[in-house]
């Protein structure tokens with residue numbers, strides 16, 4: 001069936017512009033150079049699945065006029081991917097008495113439960129809470145008529161998840177993609193890859209490294225994300241081969257799920 005992917009945020013953990021920086025990209029007047037923290041929304045069949053809740057989730061949801069959410073999938077628990085969790089409140093209130101399911105790897109679910117103890121504390125009486133429930137990912141997820149397959153990625157010293165849904169895959173935050181995961185990424189229409197910058201980084205992919213992955217997997221279209229202020233949008237895109245582009249906040253893509 002038809003699905004739409006919206007890039008809510010295309011930036012690295014500190015966002016672009018970066019606080020206190022006056023480099024050319026941080027001062028750019030091109031709206032494509034304004035990058036909030038990394039997240040995408042996938043809509044199909046009247047449903048909406050969010051990947052990660054960034055510290056910019058409120059701003060992203062207002063910008064994209066998000067009216068509903070049916071599930072959240074977490075890639076991992078770094079602050080740039082989870083700290084917007086409390087801003088799920090208004091969207092979860094609409095689901096009452098049901099709770100919004102938050103899907104995560106077991107250790108990520110445990111981390112979220114500890115980090116946001118107040119949300120999961122049955123005795124908490126000090127204010128409104130997001131109506132959410134943690135669910136463990138232990139294989140492909142069947143959600144509203146579509147399948148979301150977790151794809152194991154290496155992010156520095158840790159394992160995290162990317163996700164493949166139909167003909168699209170979203171692989172944020174990785175320094176390496178294991179061979180077993182690469183075999184699950186054949187025949188893609190859309191491939192999102194981490195491409196922080198040109199300079200090597202211990203926990204993230206670079207433009208050159210992600211171009212090598214594109215060359216190997218040959219998706220129809222590839223988009224880079226988790227981008228820092230080293231990469232000006234227009235100039236970087238002009239340097240990329242056909243079929244590969246930097247993503248940007250607000251970008252929308254149709255695909256088959």
Ligand SMILES: [Zn+2]
Pocket residue numbers: 012013038078080081173226
């Ligand atoms: Zn990140």
Ligand SMILES: [Zn+2]
Pocket residue numbers: 017018021022023024025026027229
């Ligand atoms: Zn800068």
Ligand SMILES: [Zn+2]
Pocket residue numbers: 076078155173
């Ligand atoms: Zn991370």
